[in-house]
Amino acid sequence: MSLKDVLMPFTAWGNLFKTPVTIKDSRNVEAAPRYRGFHMNDADKCIGCGTCEEICQNAAIDLVEVAGYEAKDGDSGLRPMIDYGRCCWCALCVDVCTTQSLRLTNEYKWISSDPEDFRFVPGVDEKHWNNRTEGYTKMDGYDLYSTQRVEMGELHAEERDKSFVEMIKGYSLEQAQKEADRCVECGICIATCPAHMGIPRYIEAVRHGDMEEGLRILYETNPLPEICGRICTHKCETVCSLNHKGDALSIRWLKRYIADQVPAERYKEILGTDKIVKNGKKVAIVGAGPAGLSAAHYLSLMGYQVKVYEVQEAPGGMTRYGIPEYRLPYDMIDKDIDYIKSLGAEFQFGTRVGVDVPLETLEKEYDAVFAATGLHLGRSTRVPGSDHKRVYQAIDLLRDVSYGKEIDLSEKIVVVGGGNVAMDITRTIARLQNKKYGKVGVTATCLEAEGSMPADDEEVIEAREENATIDPGWGPQEIIVENGEIKGLRVAKCLRIFDDEGRFNPTMDMENQKVFEAEMIVESIGQGMDISYTDNIKEKLTFGPRGRIQVSPDFQSDIPWLFVGGDIIEGPDVIHGIANGHKAAKGIDKFLKGK
């Protein structure tokens, strides 16, 4: 080392009193428009699905509770908090965000002496860059998961409009796995499903190709997967986080996929139900619909001797006698129910409790009773002419079709109603007319306007594909009868359905009327219940709104041995029935163990 090397560093001291050459950057140049700086989250748009937390490779994100946001259907109420000690600004969280509420602003300069300041909830905590629009947002067309669901094969309208063959074909393994791959496993759907099914877990099982595990997960909360996999109202899909920017996951079809793959004869082995230890207690179930079947399943597993009383000739309730075969084939109903039978549940058909067997007898012979008798009485419009013999109830006709009875058709039929049952009977009539006359002549009309019909959109679309006419927004005034024959239905334009107090009180524009020609009218404006079997014990029960029997969260009525559930308590739909039946089974077990 030379002397120069030793002395050189000291020459720098000569600059000590000079004016600095570094200056403050007065231009205050902003970062590039797509620069990745601090996060901003639109907290109102965010649903707290936690997918950002899940994808973060640095574990920089925690979902936390924040003031002003509560858990509700489709929103966990949580919001992401970011630890900038770990964030590396890779923006995977932005790219994966299901609602696209999360973005990065281009602000990256911020000084604070407290390290804790660098951990905050973007969009909730006040930051000076919150209104900054520049920064990094997810690019259109760049998606970490597919926003489109795998299309489900369906029979074409021409193939299906004369037959009752199931129109939905089901996924192949490849399609099912591709669809399952779209799930972000956020679990937002679980709370909304009335049965709180383990949805992300069974979707994961599909992804791994493990249908046995999938079946076990399904049966934890739902003993009717073939049925639900076809006709569930799938509220889960409505709240699916993918629904915000693309198609919701096909949860229902994936459930169906699992059940379809496993042959019935392997169920007991897979579900571990070969040997059930009986506990010697007996429970009677009134009604073999989804709620009764669900209770029968879970009670049988717990060791109860279960007997189901059913007024019809076969089990399934509304799933068999209300839903047409093209949506739910009978052999699929049988597959689910035969398994429940194999667990030891007995069935007695053609028996109406309250008529053939008094409820008191059940009380004496059994330790508890679960009544889930459903809604099987059609409601009438009560307009003039509705007492004509060619005015039918949709629910009665659908039952007749299930029994294979011939329907006394006409070439022109009007269906009054805009719900799923109305669509079921409309599409059933269309098929029958097509078979008999080679053409369709059915019109469905309802109070609700286009777009707000209570039926599922696809039901309306498919009915139209099958050449049925759907003409919504009309209120029935009169069924025109001439010389004893129905000539048509006179309707008036419906202006509004509910009054200012929110009560059902439709207002019509009487200046705007028309007549739907018809020789036969089918009413489908809702169903009522027949609980006359409780007449003798009525004074011991409490009744809530619309004559519903009041029950505890365990579905126990004021009479301790009587549990009540299904459509007469909640719903109406299959999945509520299944959930009710499961809860009632647990309630009955609790009640009988405490006795």
Place this chain on the structure above:
Amino acid sequence: MKEIVNRLKEKFPVTAEIYQRDDLTFVTVEKKYGVDAVAYLKEYEGFTHLVLLTAVDWLEEGEFQLTYLLNNPKAKHDIGLRVRIDRETAEMQTAHHLWPAVTTYEQELNEMFGISFPGSPRQGHRFILDEAWQGPPPYRRDFDTKKYSEETYFPRPGRSKIDPSEHMKKKLYPEGM
């Protein structure tokens, strides 16, 4: 470019050629010809400038792909010479004698992909990773970033996380199912 590739083919067996643009071509040769082919392109075809040397992890195929991207400043042409090497042994002849900068690239690939270049200076010396780095080479595709950060860095005090579906259960249906 076609003529260059044809001349290259006379010297070395070329297993793949891609004419990406008029001024950009990729050719693949076997590992044993890799460095010689690069030297040939530099010395005889005017590709005197090394743009970069990089690797791609073809995990499923059990191979790494090395790309020597070379530039001919006169012709304004680029050629990418590709070599596939076994992922398990992960070893390649050094090319540091051709350009001093290769040493740096080889040091980087050694650290980030775990590919060794015997004879190259600074192999095994830290490049950009922390001295305390304990994990496997982080550019390998089977490197689990999240697992590594969870195992290596302790959580910041005061942090807590809530699972959305568990939280919704607690708030919306505490009785469970």
